Amino acid sequence: MITKIVLAIGGLFVAGMVLLLVVFGWSSSNAQQTNGECSMLIIERKIEPANAATEHRRACMASRG
Known part of the structure; x- marks a missing residue:
């Protein structure tokens, strides 16, 4: 009984x-995918200055959760 x-x-x-x-694996994978999508948007929109790109990535990541 105790063994059971x-x-x-x-x-x-x-x-x-x-x-x-x-859950942690899925969350990490989702964050990496979102970061990649935001990076692609920065490249597509040709956002050049590093500080502008950083602010854009921060806003993009925040908008996607």
């Missing part, structure tokens, strides 16, 4: 860790 409880708690812990890793 310990295994159930261990299984829940492992499942929680896997879920946490999946």
